[in-house]
Amino acid sequence: xxxxxxxxxxESIVGKDNVSNNPAIRYVYGxxxxxxxxxxxxxxxxxxxxxxxxxxRYANAELIPVIPRGxxxxxxxxxxPIDGGIILDMKRMNRILEIRPEDMYCRVEPxxxxxxxxxxxxxxxxxxxxxxxxxxxxxxxxEIGNNASGIRSVKYGATRDYVLGMKLVLANGYLVNxxxxxxxxxxxxxxxxxxxxxxxxxxxxxxxxxxFIPLPKLRCLGMATFDRIExxxxxxxxxxxxxxxxxxxxxxxxxxxxxxxxxxxMGLPDVEAIVLFxxxxxxKEAVDYEMQTMKSICEKHHxxxxxxSYDAQERTRxxxxxxxxxxxxxxxxxxxxxxxxxxxxxxPYSKMAECAKKIHEVAEKYGVIMTAYGHCGxxxxxxxxxxxxxxxxxxxxAKHAVEEIYNYVHSVGGITSGEHGIAISKAPSWKKARxxxxxxxxxIKRALxxxxxxxxxKLMDAPEDWLTATPLRYWVKA
Amino acid sequence: MxxxxxxxxxxxxxxxxxxxxxxxxxxxxxxxxxxxxxxRGKAVLTYGLxxxxxxxxxxxxxxxxxxxxxxxxxxxxxxxxxxxxxLAAARADLVSAGFVYDEHRExxxxxxxTGNIFGKELTPPIREGETPIxxxxxxxxxxxxxxxxxxxxxxxxxxxxxxxxxxCGMPFGVLGYKDELIHHQQEFRKRLPADEFICLCTTCxxxxxxxxxxxxxxxxxxxxxERLPNVNVKKLGLKVTYHDxxxxxxxxxxxxxxxxILRMIGVEVVELPTKGKEAxxxxxxxxxxxxxxxxxxxxxxxxxNEAIALGVDMLVTLCPTCxxxxxxxxxxxxxxxxxxxxxxxxxxxK
Ligand SMILES: Cc1cc2nc3c(=O)[nH]c(=O)nc-3n(C[C@H](O)[C@H](O)[C@H](O)COP(=O)(O)OP(=O)(O)OC[C@H]3O[C@@H](n4cnc5c(N)ncnc54)[C@H](O)[C@@H]3O)c2cc1C
Ligand code: SF4
Ligand code: SF4
Numbered sequence: 001x002x003x004x005x006x007x008x009x010x011e012s013i014v015g016k017d018n019v020s021n022n023p024a025i026r027y028v029y030g031x032x033x034x035x036x037x038x039x040x041x042x043x044x045x046x047x048x049x050x051x052x053x054x055x056x057r058y059a060n061a062e063l064i065p066v067i068p069r070g071x072x073x074x075x076x077x078x079x080x081p082i083d084g085g086i087i088l089d090m091k092r093m094n095r096i097l098e099i100r101p102e103d104m105y106c107r108v109e110p111x112x113x114x115x116x117x118x119x120x121x122x123x124x125x126x127x128x129x130x131x132x133x134x135x136x137x138x139x140x141x142x143e144i145g146n147n148a149s150g151i152r153s154v155k156y157g158a159t160r161d162y163v164l165g166m167k168l169v170l171a172n173g174y175l176v177n178x179x180x181x182x183x184x185x186x187x188x189x190x191x192x193x194x195x196x197x198x199x200x201x202x203x204x205x206x207x208x209x210x211x212f213i214p215l216p217k218l219r220c221l222g223m224a225t226f227d228r229i230e231x232x233x234x235x236x237x238x239x240x241x242x243x244x245x246x247x248x249x250x251x252x253x254x255x256x257x258x259x260x261x262x263x264x265x266m267g268l269p270d271v272e273a274i275v276l277f278x279x280x281x282x283x284k285e286a287v288d289y290e291m292q293t294m295k296s297i298c299e300k301h302h303x304x305x306x307x308x309s310y311d312a313q314e315r316t317r318x319x320x321x322x323x324x325x326x327x328x329x330x331x332x333x334x335x336x337x338x339x340x341x342x343x344x345x346x347x348p349y350s351k352m353a354e355c356a357k358k359i360h361e362v363a364e365k366y367g368v369i370m371t372a373y374g375h376c377g378x379x380x381x382x383x384x385x386x387x388x389x390x391x392x393x394x395x396x397x398a399k400h401a402v403e404e405i406y407n408y409v410h411s412v413g414g415i416t417s418g419e420h421g422i423a424i425s426k427a428p429s430w431k432k433a434r435x436x437x438x439x440x441x442x443x444i445k446r447a448l449x450x451x452x453x454x455x456x457x458k459l460m461d462a463p464e465d466w467l468t469a470t471p472l473r474y475w476v477k478a
Numbered sequence: 479m480x481x482x483x484x485x486x487x488x489x490x491x492x493x494x495x496x497x498x499x500x501x502x503x504x505x506x507x508x509x510x511x512x513x514x515x516x517x518r519g520k521a522v523l524t525y526g527l528x529x530x531x532x533x534x535x536x537x538x539x540x541x542x543x544x545x546x547x548x549x550x551x552x553x554x555x556x557x558x559x560x561x562x563x564x565l566a567a568a569r570a571d572l573v574s575a576g577f578v579y580d581e582h583r584e585x586x587x588x589x590x591x592t593g594n595i596f597g598k599e600l601t602p603p604i605r606e607g608e609t610p611i612x613x614x615x616x617x618x619x620x621x622x623x624x625x626x627x628x629x630x631x632x633x634x635x636x637x638x639x640x641x642x643x644x645x646c647g648m649p650f651g652v653l654g655y656k657d658e659l660i661h662h663q664q665e666f667r668k669r670l671p672a673d674e675f676i677c678l679c680t681t682c683x684x685x686x687x688x689x690x691x692x693x694x695x696x697x698x699x700x701x702x703x704e705r706l707p708n709v710n711v712k713k714l715g716l717k718v719t720y721h722d723x724x725x726x727x728x729x730x731x732x733x734x735x736x737x738x739i740l741r742m743i744g745v746e747v748v749e750l751p752t753k754g755k756e757a758x759x760x761x762x763x764x765x766x767x768x769x770x771x772x773x774x775x776x777x778x779x780x781x782x783n784e785a786i787a788l789g790v791d792m793l794v795t796l797c798p799t800c801x802x803x804x805x806x807x808x809x810x811x812x813x814x815x816x817x818x819x820x821x822x823x824x825x826x827x828k
Contacts, residue, residue, distance in 0.1 A: 020512065024538045027531065028514045028522045033496045045511070072513065073498045092511060115502075136554075137501045330493050330557030337492040338557070389492050474492060475529045 005041045005064055005086060013054045018045040018092070029069070029079075029087045034340050036077035036424055036466075037473035040067065040087040047092055049167065049175060049206045056204065057173035059086060059453055066171075067455045068200040070111065070142030073134045075340035076417075077424035078146065078199050082457040082470055088204060090141050096120050097207065104212060105164055105181055110141025110205045117210075126212045129156035132419065133326075141205045146421040147197035154377030155247040155280075156213070158419070160196040167207035168195060171449040181209055194444070199421055200455035202448045216280035219247070220291050221315040222308035224298035225271040229253060229372075232273035233353025235301040236376045239277065240349050244293045248278035249377025250322055253356050256373045259328040260321045266328075268321045269306060273356075275376075276322055278315075322373075329371060329384055336369065337389040337474065341425060342402045345409045346379040346418035355381050358408045365404075366397040380418035389474035399467050403429065424469050427462030479575045483567035483656060484528045491528065494521045494559045500551035503752075505759045505777045506544050514541055517551030517561045524568045539577045542568050544773060547652060547764030548724040553755055562764065569654025581768045582653045589662070593644035594618055603628060607637030610671045612686075612695065614679030615645050616798035626824045627678055627698070633827045634705035641671055648685040653765050663690070676701055678820075680797040681763070684725035697726070699796065702823060703735045706742050711826045713744025716792065719785045720747050720819070721804065722757035723797030731755070736796060736819055743826035748788045750781075758784070760795075762803035778803040786813050794819045 010019045020026075021042040030039040041064075046052045059066045065085025072079050081087060094111035101124040108117060114135035117128050132138055132148040142148070144166070149158035165179025168191075179185060179192035195202055226232040232251060239246060252260075252274040260266045268274065275298060279290035287310075295305050307318050330338045347355045356372035359381075363370035374382035385401065387394040406416060406429035416422065416430040431438060438460045445452070445460070452461075463469035500517035501507055507516035514523065523541055526532025547562040555561075588597030594615040602618055603625050605611075611631065617624045628638050647666055650659035667690070674694045677683040683697045720740065726732045733754040740747050752758045761777025782804050785793045792815045793808070795801055805816040 022514075022537055024523060024526075024532060024535070024541060025512060025514045027526050028512075028519045031496060031522060033498065043512070071498045071501060089513070134497065134499070137498045326495070326497075326556045327558055330495060335489055338495055340495070390488075473496070473525075475488070475525075 006058070007042060009058060010042065010044055010055065010086075013058070014044055014046055014051045018047065019043070029072070029089070030081065031473045032072040032077065032079050033075045034077040034080065034423070034425055035472050035474065036080040036470040038080050038082050038470040039084065040081040041084045043087045043089055045089045045092045049169065052088070052169045052204050052206050053173040053175055055086065055088065056169055056171060060172045060451055063451055063453060065453050065456050066204075068141065068145070068204050070139030070145070071113075071134070071137040073138055073142065074146060074423060075343055075420045076422060076426050077470065078421060078455075078458065080424065080470055082424070085453075091139065093206065099124065101126060103181065105209055106212060107207060107209050108140050109207060110139060112140050114138050114140065114143060121212055122215070125215055127215045128162065128210060128212045130159045130162055140208050140210065144196050144205055144208060145198065145200050146419070149375075149378065149419045151248045151250065151375055154249050154375060155245060160193060162210050162212070163192055163196055163208060164211050165209040166192050166195065166205050168203040169206050170203050171451065171454050175206070179209065183211065197421065199423060199458055201445060201458055202454060216247070217282050218284060218287050218310060219278060219280040219315065220287050220308065220310045221248070221276065221278040221318050222291060222295060222305055223318050224275045224277065224295070224303035224305045225269045226273040226275065226301070226303050227271055228302070229273040229356050230353040231301045231303060232275050233356070235275060235298045235303055236352055237349040238297045238301065239294050240377065242293065242297065244297070245279065245290055246277050246294060246377050247280040248276065249375070250276040251352070251356070251373055251376040252322060252325065253360075253372040255360070255369065255371035256325055256329070257321070259332050259371065260325055263328045263331040264324050266321045266324065275303065276319065325373060329386065332369065332386050335388055336386045338384045338386055339389060339398065341385045341398055342383055342405050344374070344418045344420040345381050345406070345414055345416060347381055347409055347412055347414035349379060351412045351414065352376055352381065354412070355409065355414070359383050359405060362401050362404050366401040368394065368397055368401055370401070378418065390477050392476055392478065395467060395472070395476065406433070422462070423458050424462050425466040427459060428464055428466055431460065431462070479527065479534050479571065481528055481571050482574060483570040484524060484564070487524070487564045487567055488528060490559060490564060491521060491525045493557045494518070495556055496522070497556045499554050499556050500561065502554055503550035503756065503758065505546060505548060505550070505761055505780075506773065508780070509773060509776050510544070515544065520545060520561060520565060521559065524564050527568060527571065534572060534575060534577060539572050542572060543579070543765065543769045545764045546724070546759050546761050546766045546774070546777065548759035549728040550724070550759060553728050566652060566654060570656040573654040579769060582765065585649055585768055586653065586655055586658065589645045589649060595645060595649060602640050602642060605638045605640040607639040609636050609639055610675035611638045611640055612643055612646070612675055612677045612679070612682060613640070614677070614682040614798070616802070617678050618643070620798070623818070623821070624678070627820050630702065630820060630824050630827060631676070631698070634702060634709055636676070636701065639671060641669060643669055646682040646685050647689070648681055649765065651685065651689060680723045680726045681799060684729040687730065697730065697732065698820070699732060699735045699739065703739050706739060709827065711743050712828070714822060714826055715744050716822070717746045717748060717790055718792040718794050719750055719788050719790045721750065721760065721781065721785070721793055721795040721800060722754055723795055723800050724757070724759050724763055726796060727757055728755050739819065739823065740794070743822060745822060748790050750784050750788065760800040760803045762799040767799070767803065774803055775807060778807045782807050782811075782814065791815060792817055794822060796820070
């Protein structure tokens, strides 16, 4: 920690009502959707770019850590302030500044919630596609910070594909305009792209220019069941490699199916794997073609197609099990908590089924429960570790399980995080796999933030052991 | 602080994945804007109290009481975490530790003395029929309205039996006076003529179904919907908006019934931006009207403005607390009228 934070000074910048060092507020802002916990010294809610600039000038001069925070829905401890300091709660900077349908872009403040942006775009027949599952609360600033993506990223890409430019406040308070409003720009370093996925370590996004695209007129969703997860894995790989264009391609393993059936009584077929496949577009013939292609591929790999529909209500019904999966996992068994660990690796398509099996094997070995599901069309495999979080030995087991799974993922050419980011809990494995990258990232970090005040101890600078990096947010008993 | 009630919620609090999905609809968070004001913030606060990492303070107590028990958080929750129940437990522990609001104490003493939240000697419009009717404190006080609502029941073929009722006990439970609640519940049970009865108030019916599992009450709307097709009704030809009370829509899942009735009596409903199980709260629940009236009214104002923006001149609802809170704001603005749906039914049966 640097020096004592000067609350009065912060109040003079943003106003008394927008600063708090109340212990209860600090306690709440010390956690997010991860397993970590560590209190900031103060929480500030800036309203303007000038507020952010002045706060940064002060923090930089006094060497006080500053952690930008959107909804705090990061799963790896992104906004947990390891060293205390100032949490910049960006949620009050939430105005949609401009929507230009004629130029297909919008300018927004960083606290705008993804779903709110999509609601505003809908009357224009447009949408902003990379939305994560958390889009109802995730902010555009946080999505850029994490390079978020979601169920439709298989077709439409991730946040990085939609950021045209931004206004960024650097660690020393300097305001810079990055990128452009046009689709193309060939004018030196694409620094706005560097900020995507930077997890709040390089600057504070105070405005973003995002492109959007027309909403598809038609959507069709299908469900195929498989008796063996290998068959499902083969079908997924085949769908992708034949050039079919799914707008969603999701996998659920038997644990996910069981969770949904036993806790929510959803009546999903009792099989080893389910694949949900969707196509969208403007013309029915084209969508039909994609759906038939995917259906035939599923059948070729011993899948049974149980449902296929254009009807919105029917699609909701087909998707209900997947949608409710999180809730179901949280309720899998009394006393078990659904912890965000090893939650979003990505592996080559050909390794999807093998990865799922490896996850089950490791879980069994360490006495925890793990499921394998996810946006397999985009290569993302989600899992959660279900364990008794009050038991110390379960955490040790989880630590070994995480390590072993990542070792496997890296050995087959996969990566640590497909969408949720690295921050604290994924840093040890990621650092091990990307040794060559770390000095380059540190050089960039030093150039933009020489005093290391922006979200310090994350990514390449995170502690070597996630389990002891911060206190856990769970009440672990001896 | 000695933790007695919150202990039972430790596993539930571990189930919360802290995803923040409950930011989306929380009316208190929308007004106050700090994460501590959101449902997740409250889950974290109660966890801190449970583990002892957080000291109870006047500020913490205020935050724990700044909740309208609207259940929007539970509805949207990734894990169906029952935040209002957890907060009720936290309140009970805080009360045991001596954190008592004078206003709460006063209210509960009134109930103890007179059997109702107004602390007045209220005479119920006694009817010696067959089916016991529980009016609830608010309708008991609005005796002329209560008379009309009983007439509705008579017109649809029910013979109401009005008895010397007392408050269902909800304020004890919601404000954290669990020990006193147990005692009050015994008295409430004693006065009930039967386990099956019709309840006129949304809050009472929700609380009774939750806290007296042995009882089998029906909500008035269920009965009206069942029997209205058998009687002659006048089509009112009105255009209104309907505000779903939290306890009815999210609490009991009754979203369709009120709309069916409005259709039957020729009332067109222009829907608010959020409706049914996703409807925004009026701010009047959870004791907020007593704990922080200003906040409760701000929440109501937001909801009422949505109704005004629809261009209708009447908002109907069923909950007498919604009616009160929204009605108070409406009276100040003179742009929209707030009415109970039962009043429209009475008009249609006149
Ligand atoms: C239930 C659940 C489901 C999820 N599903 C998905 C999913 O499908 N796909 C996915 O990608 N993610 C998912 N996530 C993870 C997370 O919600 C997203 O990555 C989301 O984009 C984070 O947004 P946020 O506003 O919560 O950001 P935060 O968590 O607050 O911040 C994320 C990062 O961005 C930085 N940041 C925030 N604002 C700014 C700013 N203005 N300037 C600079 N940096 C900033 C922060 O410092 C932090 O490092 C999920 C999370 C949960 C809990
Ligand atoms: S939505 Fe539910 S699980 Fe998520 S933070 Fe809120 S209470 Fe917790
Ligand atoms: S019950 Fe309503 S007011 Fe209370 S925390 Fe949940 S959403 Fe917010």
